[in-house]
Amino acid sequence: MAIGVFDSGVGGLTVHRELTQRFPQRDFIYLADQAHAPYGGRGGEDIVELTKAGCERLFEAGASVVVLACNTASAIALRRLQQTWIPGLRERLGRPVNVLGIIVPTIEAATGLPWSFEAERPQEGEKIQAVDITGVFCTAATAISRVFEIEIDKRREDIAVFCEPCPGLAGLIELGAPVEELTVVVKDHVDALRRRIGRHPDKAILGCTHYEIIAELFAEALPAGTVLIEQPTAVADALDRYFARHPEYALGDGGRRDFLTTGQAGPQSDLIARFWGAPLTFDQA
Secondary structure, eight states: OEEEEEESSSTTHHHHHHHHHHSTTSOEEEEEOTTSOOOTTSOHHHHHHHHHHHHHHHHHTTEEEEEEOOHHHHHHTHHHHHHHTHHHHHHHHTSOOEEEOSHHHHHHHHHTSOTTOOOOOOOTTOOOSOOEEEEEEEOHHHHHHTHHHHHHHHHOTTEEEEEEEOTTHHHHHHTTOOHHHHHHHHHHHHHHHHHHHSSOOSEEEEESHHHHTTHHHHHHHSOTTOEEEOHHHHHHHHHHHHHHHOTTSOOOSSOOEEEEESSOOEEOOHHHHHHHTSOOEEEEO
């Protein structure tokens, strides 16, 4: 048994790395759906079916819990899978299994409030004294879902959220594009968000796990002191709490690390090797 981590490509490694540091004795299986990456420009039904297929492969490989280390899959597919697929899968497999996302922990980190909290609406004529701006850099599909705007507004009316879709950026990272090219693209999107809202955001969320691989480029493009909400840390914190509440999941205790891909097996790009700290090879799923 193991913890499964799923992403359309290499972006989920940012979450995987944090989880393996937090739970070093647990067994992990990472699956990158590189045959269909990136997900950000795909339609909703396509994303749901691809995410379901990836999760099924991980459960077949022995995962008890699958973490969708992909904001697009978490925004579009997670609720559908939890409500319509997981109950029947538990019966078929005869063991506890679940799929978890990464947006809920990110919303909790961005608002400082638990997911269960919902703010009271202000009275008519009542003004909010101050508003902080949070910028979200994400894929087109995540931006269309408006999940960050909706869920943060439910909890904090004093936070204004602006999403900046970054089409093509995840694909460039997946291909291991040169840092110089990535720097230009990141600066363009940071500047586009600044022009749209009239100033830079107070905080920023990298709403695609691929972007965490080049988090330092976003930090350099944003003004000094801009808070970057660290999604991998928020996810690891949430998973720690979840496992404490749910001891029924068998997670393995051999420290095994498997890396699988639906695409071409072999070593990943130099960009990924620099992020990982060593060459990394994926096996065929």
